Amino acid sequence: MPARQIYISGELVPESEAKISIFDSAVMLGDTVTESTRTFRHQPFKLEQHIDRLYKSLKVTRIDPGHSPAEMLQISRDVLEANLPLLGPEDDCWLVHNISRGISVAGADPTKQVSPATIMIFTSFLDLRDWAEFYSTGCHAVTAMSRAVPAQALDPRIKNRSRMAYTLAEAEVKLVDPAAQGILLDIHGNVAENKGANVFLVSEGEIRTPTTANALAGISRSTIFELAKTSGIPIREMDLQTYDLYTADEIFFTSTPYCIMPATKFNGLVVGDGAVGPITQQLLAAWSELVGMDIVGQGRQQLVGSRQ
Numbered sequence: 001m002p003a004r005q006i007y008i009s010g011e012l013v014p015e016s017e018a019k020i021s022i023f024d025s026a027v028m029l030g031d032t033v034t035e036s037t038r039t040f041r042h043q044p045f046k047l048e049q050h051i052d053r054l055y056k057s058l059k060v061t062r063i064d065p066g067h068s069p070a071e072m073l074q075i076s077r078d079v080l081e082a083n084l085p086l087l088g089p090e091d092d093c094w095l096v097h098n099i100s101r102g103i104s105v106a107g108a109d110p111t112k113q114v115s116p117a118t119i120m121i122f123t124s125f126l127d128l129r130d131w132a133e134f135y136s137t138g139c140h141a142v143t144a145m146s147r148a149v150p151a152q153a154l155d156p157r158i159k160n161r162s163r164m165a166y167t168l169a170e171a172e173v174k175l176v177d178p179a180a181q182g183i184l185l186d187i188h189g190n191v192a193e194n195k196g197a198n199v200f201l202v203s204e205g206e207i208r209t210p211t212t213a214n215a216l217a218g219i220s221r222s223t224i225f226e227l228a229k230t231s232g233i234p235i236r237e238m239d240l241q242t243y244d245l246y247t248a249d250e251i252f253f254t255s256t257p258y259c260i261m262p263a264t265k266f267n268g269l270v271v272g273d274g275a276v277g278p279i280t281q282q283l284l285a286a287w288s289e290l291v292g293m294d295i296v297g298q299g300r301q302q303l304v305g306s307r308q
């Protein structure tokens, strides 16, 4: 099996040679912006949109990547192409970008970029086994005790690697149910997001989701808006509280790896009739059609494979 090829600041190197300094601002400060794209049938999905969001994050964080978006797009395609031979015909992969400000110098000004940005791009096998069961059973969504970092401190639209707040919140959720998936509320008690996903509900035949005032502008989230439009399902952004989740007919999360993850229990109470709802199923089917692949089938296949 050939070695995975990782891109580090200008070079494609085998994984064993892909190293960064312990003084990198990624390590010292968690000063890193990020993107995660997935493939469907080995083709990257909405890579241009991911690169666009990456460059918005870079601009707001004042990190100079030293490449234009067009160059970054080409580099990303090259990394993917170099690693496609590692994938089985039924497999897909992540394409992950992490870009830090480079070497961090202790002192008065952490924003000083004293070296080129550290650009790390890699692919990895898209392992769906943690989520695949939920396509049919739905997951248990649980609100964390901790609140989302307020946008006034860190705008959630900056997709970044400073993940401590998300990780601690998820640890609280796992105390309630080790298989639960977290929902963060903001400091006003409005529904925000999951550590790696946007949250949606269905009520009165309408899809509802929080605005991006307290959540990442997910690429999967925008796909739901497109699919709802083409499927003729009303959809709206609005402030939502836990009451809305308790009384919803359907709840689902959206994120790049699994696309849609239904939730059939919320804080211990059954959502709707307890089954994965018709609108969630319709959206999953529409998404599969969009990408020419059975999304649920791929996840199930991995589960079957791992049981053999």
Ligand SMILES: Cc1ncc(COP(=O)(O)O)c(C=O)c1O
Residues within 6 Å of the ligand: 036, 193, 194, 195, 196, 197, 198, 215, 216, 217, 218, 219, 220, 221, 254, 255, 256, 257
């Ligand atoms: C905090 C957060 N919210 C939402 C999402 C979903 O975004 P996307 O659909 O672009 O994967 C992510 C993705 O990693 C995330 O980190």
